[in-house]
Amino acid sequence: MCAYTSSSLPPQMLDLPVAISSLVVAITVFLPPLASFHPLHDGAWSSLADSTVQDEGRACWENYTYDFVSNKCCRRCEAGFGVALPCTQLNDTVCSPCVDGITYSPISSHEAVCRPCSHCPSNSFAMHQCNATHNTKCECVEGFYYQPEQNMCLTCGLCGSGEYVTKACSTSGNTQCHPCPENTFMAVVNLADSCIPCSTCRKGATVETACTASQDTRCSDGVTVSHAELLSDESDQNLIVIYCVVFGIVLASLIVYVLMKHFQVKSWSCYCYKAAKSGHQATAGQQEKVKVRNACISAKTVSSTTKDNSPLLLTYETSVSQLPQCLIDQLERAFQEPGKHDRQLEAFARALHFDRSQLMRFQELSMVNGTSTARELFRELCKDKLFGVCLLINALKRAKRIDLVMLVQSSIENTETALIRQRLIPTSRSVMVGVISTLFSSCGTKISFNCHCQSLVAVLHYAE
Secondary structure (H helix, E strand, O other), rough: OOOOOOOOOHHHHHHHHHHHHHHHHHHHHHHHHHHOOHHOOOOOOOOOOOOOOOOOOOOOOOOOEEEEOEEEEEEOOOEEEEEEEOOOOOOOOOOEEOOOOOEOOOEEOOOOOOEEOOOOOOOOOEEEEEOOOOOOOEOOOOOOEEEEOOOOEOOOOEEOOOEEEEEOOEEOOOOOOEOOOOOEEEOOOOOOOEEEEEEEEEEOOEEEHHHHHHEEHHHHHHHOOOOOHHHHHHHHHHHHHHHHHHHHHHHHHHHHHHHHHHHHHOOOOOOOEEEOOOOOOHHHHHHHEEEEOOOOOOOOOOOOOOOOOOOOOOOOEEHHHHHHHHHHHHHHHHHOOOOOHHHHHHHHHHHOOOHHHHOOOOOOHHHOOOOOOHHHHHHHHHHHHEEEEEHHHHHHHOOOHHHHHHHHHHHHHHHHHHHHHHHHEEEHHHHHHHHHHHHHHHHHHHOOOOOHHHHHHHHHHHHH
């Protein structure tokens, strides 16, 4: 078995390990750079790839854009990021974020850098502050508008004489004006949205200077009347005519009503009831009104004190002694008929708490005085000043003389109605005279209806 030492090997064999080590070092040093530039320096593959992109309309991957300078697809920086290093043949695009409030980038690009934020000019304020994706948004204060060429907020302009505003000043633009149309004018600088209608001269005056776009009409008497005033005067006159006609119709109706009521009250007299001539007790449906000539409850008995001291107003608390004599006579006659009415008179006397002996005394007095038993009974009732109408009605009800109950109640209602009419109608006429006088007081100040108004008021005074 033979053994080899390093001294026994040939010199070529001794240099081989050194050569291998040198090759490994060279590969380690130079291979990574070559790998990193592989897409750019791979000869035929790179040319083939570039030709493929051009043949396909230079289509690139998502978020990449073809750059004609570097002749390659370059990565785009998104909004909020700017280009720190541009895309070249040796390296791709390098992006860096924009700083809020300092720089911004509103688009996605492989070339745009972060732009500096703008500052609002004077006479403006920030609507939105600057951030990484949007610039500062400013708006001019009221009375100013933005002028982009000068990047300033300028004072809004006014329309001159002879012009009016067609578009008001805003932050996006100055005031827009237009000449006044025909028959209108504007004499001063303004911000009005319309011109003023030209005035006219009053009757009898002549026009010295006609109306122009910047000057109103000038009249010989120095007084002008606007078109609106003319229309207002005509409208007022028309309204006055209409009002007077309407009030005249209403007033005529009121006069007729007042006169009718006035004469109706004067000629009004009470209505009493009498039983049917059949001799039997009349029902409510068989009763008929009979006008009493002596006017027991007439306007005179209501408006003044009567000779028999009847009260001004009959109520259920009125004493029987104060009832009108005609009403007492009607009640007495209702119990004077012989036969059945004798029993009804007895029932009425019992209802009044008169006993048999008292009723016989009334009969004796009637024969002595030549009157009726009922007359003597009612004379006895009238002696008691505390015996009222309400007690009389209750006694008539217990005696089942409903017809006489209705007679008394009707008399009370008639006196109440008459008193109300006598008191209210003169008052209503006085009120109407005052109201109509006030309404028509201005009637004669503008138009020639004054005499007619006074005539109408005079008619009301006559009616009163």
